[in-house]
Amino acid sequence: MTQVEARDSRGTEGSPDPESGTRRARVRRAVGALSRPGPWKRGRLLATPAALLGLLMLLHAHITDRGGLGSLVESMLPWFGVFVPVLLAGALWRRSASAVVALLLPVVVWLSLFGGLLVDKSHAGGDLTLVSHNVGAGNTDPAATARDLTASGADLLALEEITSQARGVYEQELAKTFPHHTVLGTVGLWSKLPLSDTRAVDIQQDVGPLGDAKSDDQKLPYNRALRTTVATDEGPLAVYVAHLGSVRVMPRNGFWTDSRDRNATALAKALATERNERVVLLGDLNGTMDDRAFAGITAQLHSVQDEAGNGFGFSWPAKFPVARIDQILVRGVEPESSWVLPATGSDHLPVAAGISW
Template sequence: MVERVDSGATSTVKAAAPRWAQHRSGRWEGDARGRPAWTRERFSAALAVLAAGLLAFHRAVPNSVGRLGSLLEAFLPWLGLVVVVLLSMALLRRSATALMALLLPVAVWMHLFGGLFLSGEKPGAHDLVVVQHNVSDENTDPAGTARVLADAEPDLIALEELVPPALLVYEKTLASDYPYHAVRGTVGLWSKHPLADTWLLDIKPPGITEAWSRGLRTVVHTPHGEIAAYVAHLPSVRVRASGLASSWRDESAYLLGKAIAAEKLKTVILLGDLNSTVDDRGLAPLTSRMNVAERGFAFSFPAAFPLARIDQVMARSATVGHIRTLPATGSDHLPVAALITLG
């Protein structure tokens, strides 16, 4: 308020309030500069549109430089955090433009990943339970690890990074519940059902010259019929300043996909540490031929703070239902368990 003296009389006049202070109940109006809410936070709105574009068209991000496309796809679900941050900013700054723009990435994210939150699994609807685990060649408690896996009561248990003398411990601990098992190189499969026709699977990239055996194929004689089971451990990837180093992983995935394509048995189950997520185009030789989990995120690596599921269960002529993680073991990976419905 200001006072004005006029002809000896003192009167009080109200100064005009700035536009940004003239709020009506429930309305968002202009800012300190007089800009209406609809025109504010255009930068946040642009970021929301960009996030939606990356989610919807991640395949368009080129892999020619640093394999940036694969790097983005390895952490694709985490783009949802960008939406959360932008939502907080929009609410804090009362930006209608940003809020409207956020509907786009939210819709795309829910389309891609919303179904993974659903249960949708009826009791007894599945035919098999399978477990996949990279047990780590530095695991100091193989017996405890084996017990954690067996507690899930799966039909099949696939293990990677099997090294002596830990292999002997796994064989001894699992023998009573899983009388059938096959090991080739550093990968193995334990089963409640008989195994046959097991052989070493050659998925070694040409650039690796040292001894390297990380794949096997076997036939599982289940009560529901014969199933070809593949266990694989693809080469590791590295994130460097130049980008994602994944060429060996991609080459190994191609060889594995070629072997599965040539498989004569109709039903195939693939279990393994594939060192990638199912969104990564590096696994396209596999994901283009096989079904992936329909429910559950089951981030498995690293065990201390899981950021991605690189331990996978895939199937051909079968459905991979809900996938979940099991309790931590002595490995740097978490085990994953999945429900399989045949046919």
């Protein structure tokens, strides 16, 4: 009897057919590849915030300032760049071409706004060294702060937030280095060069919104801005020292900038009447120069940090600076350098600049 050898469809004696298995694997891979989204379809959830980030930075001037929203965005504008590497990491992890391309917009916009600050534009030398410092009303060691500022090599030293209790300490500690000085209210200027024509500048300083107990238009009982003339070998130099109103986050009012904004407008008007071609503004302006509130000032004066600094020059808060709200602005002189000094007993860092004629 002839025995018929049974064959499995997969191969001889039931063994797997290599060619058939390979074909099935190829089919499965092809089906899987077709069912998976391509690199342009993956990561759409990442591409959307990337595009929105770029538009936010590009169109920041059009954001409403109701509740201080526009001012807040512009004050923190440089920090929006930290979202770029986060989104880029997500795009690479998802292998999303669309998200990577979408990130080009915020990268280009950020670099156009702040790329220049990544380059050291400072130059050695200068005819005058300027220093400005909000010494802090809560400073427990004003004598040490004065000694630190004396060691800075400043020719002109502007102080803001001088309390009546600390004024005598600063005057005593700084007298040897700076033979000339003037203090009006809570701001003062110490100088190695003679001063004249000193007067208060009315910047319409208002009391901040302390609940409902105070009116916004109630005047503070002390001056917060002054103007004086410094006699130099090259002629007179008009110097303004100012401490603008505080900025606060209020439960009912949001990011409250009303007092600061009114001060900035009044200061801009005072600067517009200045006849001296050479002008310096030193002070705590409680805002960055990207903030629209300072358009009237930046149209007349230029930031030394922007033109001759190295980096962003953040000055506040002293323990972890996130914004430059202490400013040195000039016109009619040549910015040479700008830098931030080491911390003192204040919650602000001192800022310094070198200028030449």
